[in-house]
Amino acid sequence: MIRHSSTTHAVKYYQYNREEMLSFIPKDARSVLDVGCASGRFGALVKHKIGAEVWGIEIEKKMAEEAAKRLDKLLTGDVSVCIADLPENYFDCIIFNDILEHLADPFSVLTSVMGNLSARGRIVCSIPNIRHFKVLKKLVLKGEWEYKEAGILDRTHLRFFTYKSIRKTMDSLGYTIEILQGLKPIKKWKHLWIIYLFYPWLWDTRFYQFACVAKPSAGTFS
Numbered sequence: 001m002i003r004h005s006s007t008t009h010a011v012k013y014y015q016y017n018r019e020e021m022l023s024f025i026p027k028d029a030r031s032v033l034d035v036g037c038a039s040g041r042f043g044a045l046v047k048h049k050i051g052a053e054v055w056g057i058e059i060e061k062k063m064a065e066e067a068a069k070r071l072d073k074l075l076t077g078d079v080s081v082c083i084a085d086l087p088e089n090y091f092d093c094i095i096f097n098d099i100l101e102h103l104a105d106p107f108s109v110l111t112s113v114m115g116n117l118s119a120r121g122r123i124v125c126s127i128p129n130i131r132h133f134k135v136l137k138k139l140v141l142k143g144e145w146e147y148k149e150a151g152i153l154d155r156t157h158l159r160f161f162t163y164k165s166i167r168k169t170m171d172s173l174g175y176t177i178e179i180l181q182g183l184k185p186i187k188k189w190k191h192l193w194i195i196y197l198f199y200p201w202l203w204d205t206r207f208y209q210f211a212c213v214a215k216p217s218a219g220t221f222s
Contacts, residue, residue, distance in 0.1 A: 017041045018097050020183065022049060024124045024211050029092035033057070033116070035079050035109075036099035040067030047071070052092070057082045079109055086116045096125040098209075101157045110173050114216050123175070125212040126183070128152045130160040133186060133205040152208070163204040166212055175214040182207030 022045060025032065029052045034043040037056030047054050047070075055073045058064040068074040075082040080103075094113050100106040113123065128151075135152055138144040147155040161169070163180065170177050185206045196202060 017045060018126065019045065021095075021097055021124065021126055021211060022046065024179065024213050025050060025052075025095070026093055026120075026122055028120075029122075031055075031091050031093075031118070033086070033091045033094045033113075034071070035094060035096050035113075036102070037063075037067050037071065037074075039063050040070035040074070042095070042097060043067065044070040046095075055086075055091075079103070080105070080112075083109070083112045083116070086113075088115050089118055091116050092118050092121055094121070094123045096123065096127075098126050098128065100125060101128055101154075101159045101161065104158055106159055107169065107173060110169075110175070114174070117216060122178070122213055122215050125214075127161045127166055127210050127212060128154075128157070129162060129182075129204065129207050129209055131162045131205050132208055133202075136205060161210075163210060166210060170212070170214050174217050176217045177212060177214045179211065179213040181211045182209075183211055184208035 021042070025046055027050060029050060032043070032046055032050075032052045032054045034040075034046070034054060034056045037043050037058050038060075040056055043054040043056050046052055053072045055075070056067045056071045057075045057077070057079050058067050059076070059078055061076060064074055064076040075085055079099075094117060100110075103109055110123070117123070130152060132152055138146070145153070147153050149155065166180060167177060182204065185208075196206070
């Protein structure tokens with residue numbers, strides 16, 4: 001789903017299976033859509049562990065070819081275009097693993113896929129935290145905002161999110177958040193515990209990403 005000028009970098013980028021996100025997929029999901037599925041490794045894991053039918057959307061043709069071998073159905077192209085080819089009221093779960101931040105208009109996409117969710121459907125997202133301690137440290141103390149080949153400041157990121165902005169976004173679009181959980185907390189505390197002790201409102205800066213599970217709010221569907 002993410003375009004990269006460096007082939008080597010792109011291959012490395014797509015090798016992450018994101019197994020930690022598996023626990024957020026509804027165990028009774030029978031039909032799943034993985035948006036930005038890359039080579040289909042995570043979708044294949046969902047098929048194996050949960051036994052669901054898994055579709056994928058991927059914009060990179062080479063990755064899409066690999067994903068097509070692993071998933072039940074594969075759509076190649078931009079998600080905003082591919083949505084028109086998806087069945088209505090069909091998916092029990094739609095996954096956005098590190099995808100929303102790459103989209104020019106993630107808000108329209110999130111609104112559009114509501115019509116593709118089943119009555120019990122959920123969206124599951126993994127979203128980088130721009131308020132991460134290391135990002136703030138470089139920005140506030142050093143005045144640095146340097147884009148990288150990968151990570152929170154990946155040079156292909158078009159949108160940035162925080163814990164609060166994720167909540168506001170989902171609420172404004174008509175979603176009710178069921179889970180919003182921090183992922184990959186800072187392991188090397190050193191003197192950081194003092195900061196969090198006296199400034200508890202900085203708690204969210206510990207987490208590299210947030211996992212979000214949400215459903216359309218009552219009355220959202222027309």
